[in-house]
């Protein structure tokens with residue numbers, strides 16, 4: 001048991017131990033055979049026998065083998081491939097314990113940062129079938145085309161027919177894409193050394209109409225994809241299909257020049273009452289219900305009257321457009337050309353968006369020019385996981401806007417930036433955690449900063 005003399009751990013060995021905590025990387029932490037161990041699929045409180053998956057110089061990975069005392073927070077995971085697929089590492093943890101662990105990780109990230117009002121986490125009814133955006137990798141296995149996800153830290157595909165956390169309509173549309181692509185005989189890409197065409201298929205769902213926009217990600221274009229696109233839009237659940245050509249050897253899959261194949265070019269997403277156009281390649285939140293909740297929180301926290309609303313990581317313009325009615329001027333800054341075109345298309349449809357200006361470019365380059373120091377300015381920040389770039393924080397400090405609303409999907413980078421803002425004279429007066437990604441360690445937060 002934990003506390004006894006350490007047992008030598010080698011791959012495949014079984015040793016006694018216990019699980020102590022959940023960690024932000026998805027694996028739990030415990031003590032097994034007297035060694036600190038990363039426990040895949042462990043729940044704090046589990047005790048018993050653990051099998052060694054990997055024993056490296058710096059870390060030991062184990063998984064429960066035979067638990068003599070399973071944790072009271074252990075539940076049967078709904079997904080049959082949870083042990084191999086890295087997508088939902090906390091599915092075996094009861095929801096209340098998951099929520100407590102995410103709060104603990106947030107508290108840890110915030111450290112001594114002063115927060116006026118830290119609210120309860122906003123949660124949603126569905127902890128399954130919640131994803132309205134998906135990306136599934138493709139591979140031929142024994143001539144059959146399968147879709148799935150990569151095992152963590154490998155390029156081994158875990159076949160998944162219908163992902164438990166993806167919306168059923170998204171699963172149905174992806175299954176249809178798999179069938180049509182399989183029939184076409186398209187080869188699949190595995191590595192730069194082994195040529196092949198199909199890499200992945202992405203889908204995004206409009207839950208109001210129950211229709212999906214699909215993107216087929218390939219290494220090379222081919223005229224037969226036009227026929228495939230037309231065959232797919234014959235299914236009423238598939239609104240449109242695009243082709244993304246990614247010739248890069250690895251890295252981010254859904255990136256590269258895109259061509260429309262068939263059907264609709266964009267979805268009309270109703271995000272908390274705002275009709276916003278979204279094409280196949282622009283950022284959209286993983287969970288539609290949470291996207292609307294973020295807008296509702298922003299409506300509550302942004303002042304009723306704003307002179308200049310500056311949305312510095314604007315995407316398709318969700319926050320800037322939703323809050324446009326309370327601002328004299330709105331500036332959207334976005335570097336992704338597809339998202340800029342989507343925002344332009346939404347604005348061109350009227351709806352009172354005539355006071356909105358789009359600045360296409362890197363926020364780090366344009367922030368100084370855009371932030372003109374007008375009294376009553378509100379800055380919106382919804383950056384990628386890496387957080388806000390240093391030159392942007394410096395530009396904000398110089399312009400000294402009255403209010404900053406920061407939406408973050410990564411509490412660690414948020415806490416780092418919040419300290420910078422505190423150093424520039426801002427106080428975080430409200431912080432609202434939002435449960436965007438059940439069964440994972442990830443937590444979205446919305447925070448308001450006002451000048452101290």
Ligand SMILES: C[S@@+](CC[C@H](N)C(=O)[O-])C[C@H]1O[C@@H](n2cnc3c(N)ncnc32)[C@H](O)[C@@H]1O
Nearest residue numbers: 283313314315318334335336362363382383384
């Ligand atoms: C988390 S998304 C948020 C988008 C939008 N607020 C929404 O909710 O849909 C971050 C956005 O910032 C954009 N972005 C990333 N780095 C950027 C930069 N340096 N300058 C401007 N935009 C950037 C991305 O293309 C993406 O659209």
